[in-house]
Amino acid sequence: MAAEAEQGFRPLDEASLVAYIKATPALASHLGGAAGLGSIEIKEVGDGNLNFVYIVKSTSGAIIIKQALPYVRCVGDSWPMTRERAYFEASTLREHGRLCPEHTPEVYHFDRAMSLMGMRYIEPPHIILRKGLIAGVEYPLLADHMSDYMAKTLFFTSLIYNNTTDHKQRVAQYCANVEMCRLTEQVVFSDPYRVSKFNRWTSPYLDKDAEAVREDDELKLEVAELKSMFIERAQALIHGDLHTGSIMVTPDSTQVIDPEFGFYGPMGFDIGAFLGNLILAYYSQNGHADQANDRKAYKKWILKTIEESWNLFQKKFVELWNKHKEGNGEAYLPDIYNSSDLLSLAQKKYMTNLFHDSLGFGSAKMIRRIVGIAHVEDLESIKDASKRAECERAALNCAKMLLKGRRQFETIEQVIEHIQSFDRE
Amino acid sequence: MAAEAEQGFRPLDEASLVAYIKATPALASHLGGAAGLGSIEIKEVGDGNLNFVYIVKSTSGAIIIKQALPYVRCVGDSWPMTRERAYFEASTLREHGRLCPEHTPEVYHFDRAMSLMGMRYIEPPHIILRKGLIAGVEYPLLADHMSDYMAKTLFFTSLIYNNTTDHKQRVAQYCANVEMCRLTEQVVFSDPYRVSKFNRWTSPYLDKDAEAVREDDELKLEVAELKSMFIERAQALIHGDLHTGSIMVTPDSTQVIDPEFGFYGPMGFDIGAFLGNLILAYYSQNGHADQANDRKAYKKWILKTIEESWNLFQKKFVELWNKHKEGNGEAYLPDIYNSSDLLSLAQKKYMTNLFHDSLGFGSAKMIRRIVGIAHVEDLESIKDASKRAECERAALNCAKMLLKGRRQFETIEQVIEHIQSFDRE
Ligand SMILES: Nc1ncnc2c1ncn2[C@@H]1O[C@H](COP(=O)(O)OP(=O)(O)O)[C@@H](O)[C@H]1O
Ligand SMILES: Nc1ncnc2c1ncn2[C@@H]1O[C@H](COP(=O)(O)OP(=O)(O)O)[C@@H](O)[C@H]1O
Ligand SMILES: [Mg+2]
Ligand SMILES: [Mg+2]
Ligand SMILES: [Mg+2]
Ligand SMILES: [Mg+2]
Ligand SMILES: [Mg+2]
Numbered sequence: 001m002a003a004e005a006e007q008g009f010r011p012l013d014e015a016s017l018v019a020y021i022k023a024t025p026a027l028a029s030h031l032g033g034a035a036g037l038g039s040i041e042i043k044e045v046g047d048g049n050l051n052f053v054y055i056v057k058s059t060s061g062a063i064i065i066k067q068a069l070p071y072v073r074c075v076g077d078s079w080p081m082t083r084e085r086a087y088f089e090a091s092t093l094r095e096h097g098r099l100c101p102e103h104t105p106e107v108y109h110f111d112r113a114m115s116l117m118g119m120r121y122i123e124p125p126h127i128i129l130r131k132g133l134i135a136g137v138e139y140p141l142l143a144d145h146m147s148d149y150m151a152k153t154l155f156f157t158s159l160i161y162n163n164t165t166d167h168k169q170r171v172a173q174y175c176a177n178v179e180m181c182r183l184t185e186q187v188v189f190s191d192p193y194r195v196s197k198f199n200r201w202t203s204p205y206l207d208k209d210a211e212a213v214r215e216d217d218e219l220k221l222e223v224a225e226l227k228s229m230f231i232e233r234a235q236a237l238i239h240g241d242l243h244t245g246s247i248m249v250t251p252d253s254t255q256v257i258d259p260e261f262g263f264y265g266p267m268g269f270d271i272g273a274f275l276g277n278l279i280l281a282y283y284s285q286n287g288h289a290d291q292a293n294d295r296k297a298y299k300k301w302i303l304k305t306i307e308e309s310w311n312l313f314q315k316k317f318v319e320l321w322n323k324h325k326e327g328n329g330e331a332y333l334p335d336i337y338n339s340s341d342l343l344s345l346a347q348k349k350y351m352t353n354l355f356h357d358s359l360g361f362g363s364a365k366m367i368r369r370i371v372g373i374a375h376v377e378d379l380e381s382i383k384d385a386s387k388r389a390e391c392e393r394a395a396l397n398c399a400k401m402l403l404k405g406r407r408q409f410e411t412i413e414q415v416i417e418h419i420q421s422f423d424r425e
Numbered sequence: 426m427a428a429e430a431e432q433g434f435r436p437l438d439e440a441s442l443v444a445y446i447k448a449t450p451a452l453a454s455h456l457g458g459a460a461g462l463g464s465i466e467i468k469e470v471g472d473g474n475l476n477f478v479y480i481v482k483s484t485s486g487a488i489i490i491k492q493a494l495p496y497v498r499c500v501g502d503s504w505p506m507t508r509e510r511a512y513f514e515a516s517t518l519r520e521h522g523r524l525c526p527e528h529t530p531e532v533y534h535f536d537r538a539m540s541l542m543g544m545r546y547i548e549p550p551h552i553i554l555r556k557g558l559i560a561g562v563e564y565p566l567l568a569d570h571m572s573d574y575m576a577k578t579l580f581f582t583s584l585i586y587n588n589t590t591d592h593k594q595r596v597a598q599y600c601a602n603v604e605m606c607r608l609t610e611q612v613v614f615s616d617p618y619r620v621s622k623f624n625r626w627t628s629p630y631l632d633k634d635a636e637a638v639r640e641d642d643e644l645k646l647e648v649a650e651l652k653s654m655f656i657e658r659a660q661a662l663i664h665g666d667l668h669t670g671s672i673m674v675t676p677d678s679t680q681v682i683d684p685e686f687g688f689y690g691p692m693g694f695d696i697g698a699f700l701g702n703l704i705l706a707y708y709s710q711n712g713h714a715d716q717a718n719d720r721k722a723y724k725k726w727i728l729k730t731i732e733e734s735w736n737l738f739q740k741k742f743v744e745l746w747n748k749h750k751e752g753n754g755e756a757y758l759p760d761i762y763n764s765s766d767l768l769s770l771a772q773k774k775y776m777t778n779l780f781h782d783s784l785g786f787g788s789a790k791m792i793r794r795i796v797g798i799a800h801v802e803d804l805e806s807i808k809d810a811s812k813r814a815e816c817e818r819a820a821l822n823c824a825k826m827l828l829k830g831r832r833q834f835e836t837i838e839q840v841i842e843h844i845q846s847f848d849r850e
Pocket of ligand 1: 050120123
């Protein structure tokens with residue numbers, strides 16, 4: 001980072017934030033300008049692990065301010081982390097917003113020196129999807145919306161749509177978000193497969209299971225391939241952290257936030273993150289079932305959502321491909337893939353590979369949430385440790401076999417069956 | 426390119442070259458300084474398609490000067506091409522020279538504004554390998570040397586040896602060599618599979634064969650995967666144009682020149698280029714056979730060289746891996762791949778994938794030399810068109826099946842058998 005940027009930086013608190021907003025028309029204008037700024041209210045709501053997030057309200061509006069500090073928030077300054085992540089978050093949010101405004105909050109302002117972004121306030125009753133999944137709330141449009149978001153952001157940043165010159169220029173730009181990539185490499189693809197002081201699991205119940213992960217040679221061979229693909233393969237501008245904690249929902253609306261891990265990577269990493277976290281939500285339901293609600297209907301809804309998310313994604317992605325097949329995309333030139341039969345074979349091959357990548361990455365994300373550093377609230381909130389361990393073991397076994405055997409799956413329906421087969425109610 | 430660089434540029438001729446050298450100590454010093462520069466002799470020897478190459482000799486030394494003009498030399502200024510290729514050539518040559526000085530000429534001087542490089546003169550009796558292959562000369566150390574070059578340059582620029590931060594920084598730098606990549610995309614992965622005014626073949630003999638390539642759906646599906654891999658996968662700093670015209674040899678020495686297509690791409694593209702061009706040399710031999718020399722022994726030597734090149738490459742690459750397994754490479758961390766059994770399984774998997782990639786890319790390079798824009802002298806120099814077509818058809822059929830069936834091959838010996846099976850003497 002330029003020395004200049006270092007110099008311009010100061011962490012804001014609630015008082016200095018007000019002054020900052022007053023001095024920044026792009027922010028002040030969303031709060032009613034000078035008039036509205038009299039009665040400003042600020043609330044810090046960052047429940048994430050990394051950054052500070054403020055809701056700023058005036059009588060005539062509300063905005064979100066997010067600032068990155070040069071360390072991991074939940075750990076403190078003993079774990080330094082580049083503030084440049086804010087730049088990549090704002091860039092990815094703007095690009096994804098351009099491609100899919102329906103499901104991406106607008107960025108009002110970005111200050112690189114301050115690692116500070118102002119964006120649209122995603123107002124209540126929006127909540128974080130993960131919370132809704134824990135509460136057992138159905139979101140009938142979730143699969144439709146997320147398949148839309150994934151199809152558009154991934155298709156339009158891929159070589160099926162773009163020429164190589166534009167693609168490589170953007171790839172180069174996002175190579176600089178390497179610190180965030182390295183964090184993923186460590187926590188998703190490395191630590192769960194070795195002894196690491198960061199790892200934890202529901203002990204003593206899962207001691208043997210965690211050890212088995214570290215000693216599963218076949219699993220580790222497959223994970224090596226996924227890890228290399230994650231680093232080497234610049235397939236599309238991915239969100240990079242598309243779990244259910246990065247999605248805010250109501251029954252009518254779905255908004256994707258927090259793409260600070262954004263870079264040009266394999267599409268399957270995003271799709272897998274979303275599906276894998278839904279599968280974790282599924283396995284956590286047995287732990288949330290009670291007299292009043294056995295969660296059986298809800299589990300069915302989750303499975304249906306997994307199924308529809310993939311099937312709709314596939315459908316929409318291929319529709320975009322067909323719509324733009326005469327465009328500037330370098331990967332499938334229209335005078336080579338020149339019959340609808342051939343194009344549809346090419347699409348089938350592409351989608352099958354993407355399906356297998358997604359299952360691989362999704363499983364890796366599940367495994368790391370059970371035996372790695374950062375767990376998910378879906379499972380963590382199950383108070384009874386033995387019950388939690390049972391849910392986690394089912395999820396872990398499902399994921400291990402899915403990762404190793406992913407190339408044997410042809411349809412998402414087969415995956416659904418696989419998921420159910422590990423669920424001992 | 427910076428306007429500054431544009432301004433500093435002028436194409437040199439023999440006269441202005443002398444003045445340039447006199448003003449450039451890094452060049453003059455190799456020619457004996459002021460004393461030696463009295464009796465300078467200059468000869469333009471560029472037999473390549475793209476650039477101008479001068480041998481500059483004084484009484485006390487000789488150097489090579491290579492300059493890129495902003496167009497394709499063999500076509501003229503109707504086909505513009507960035508002079509920045511010279512920068513990537515010098516960068517790749519320096520990096521490969523650092524990693525494998527035995528087989529890479531030293532760069533004495535690089536002037537980015539002038540797109541001009543001074544380098545070691547690879548003196549006679551070195552000749553271009555392709556010429557030696559046409560003449561039927563055996564190079565007993567070729568496989569040893571080329572496996573050395575490929576193992577070192579590819580291993581040491583991969584994630585098996587490097588950390589992700591260094592890797593991505595270099596990937597980003599080489600993304601800017603995109604014009605050269607696009608040329609490869611067009612001539613290797615696109616034009617042969619569509620009607621293009623640039624394509625040519627030995628007509629009318631191969632008219633049906635060229636058409637069959639354009640109508641082979643299975644082939645085109647596989648080529649799409651290779652093309653995407655070529656663009657998306659930043660596996661190592663590859664030479665990018667490693668055919669037998671980019672290699673200068675004597676029976677004792679092997680020197681790799683001309684990496685102006687260098688970028689972070691799939692390793693198999695380099696290995697395939699070398700092997701694929703040896704296979705083309707093999708199929709051309711029937712066209713060079715005469716009363717005096719039936720070329721049968723020579724063909725055996727080529728096959729042995731193909732076999733040894735891969736087997737030695739594999740051996741050396743894995744040796745480097747074992748030697749550096751405790752290093753900083755991100756891809757296979759020692760505390761995960763922590764037993765020699767597991768590491769050796771991982772290596773086996775990696776090398777098998779690399780083998781298949783190499784066969785795929787090698788075949789694609791063969792195909793384009795027969796039905797695409799730029800042919801190889803090995804075949805072009807066969808005067809009798811019907812005889813040439815026969816050699817070409819055998820090579821083409823071999824390549825098509827190798828490309829489509831590459832994943833069925835487990836050893837290079839099986840590939841050798843496959844090559845021989847298409848050779849009707
Ligand atoms: N645009 C927004 N509108 C409303 N709430 C938001 C918005 N962005 C973030 N939040 C809230 O702040 C929390 C943390 O934001 P997030 O971007 O996930 O930060 P982190 O990078 O630290 O994980 C979210 O879980 C959400 O509750
Ligand atoms: N370092 C060198 N020493 C001796 N001859 C060289 C050297 N570099 C290039 N040449 C000669 O010049 C020719 C063209 O060089 P090359 O780098 O392949 O140019 P191009 O990029 O135009 O293909 C080579 O085939 C070789 O004969
Ligand atoms: Mg978050
Ligand atoms: Mg975040
Ligand atoms: Mg050349
Ligand atoms: Mg040697
Ligand atoms: Mg060249």
